[in-house]
Amino acid sequence: MEATIDKEQLSRSLKQLAVNEPDFVKTLLREITEELKRAKRQRLEQIVNEDFAEYEDVFRALA
Numbered sequence: 001m002e003a004t005i006d007k008e009q010l011s012r013s014l015k016q017l018a019v020n021e022p023d024f025v026k027t028l029l030r031e032i033t034e035e036l037k038r039a040k041r042q043r044l045e046q047i048v049n050e051d052f053a054e055y056e057d058v059f060r061a062l063a
Contacts (some may be wrong), residue, residue: 018025052059 015024
């Protein structure tokens with residue numbers, strides 16, 4: 001079962017959490033930021049690997 005949460009309600013709850021538990025929120029934001037960076041890096045690596053695979057023959061000919 002999936003619960004639907006109103007964005008406004010969620011926003012109020014998060015703001016209240018930030019006031020009551022600032023260290024927890026700070027840590028959570030750091031973790032989210034790091035996860036986003038990791039995901040972005042993985043996507044970039046995937047694109048580069050796909051390009052190298054696609055143009056491998058060209059790169060070998062140029063080498």
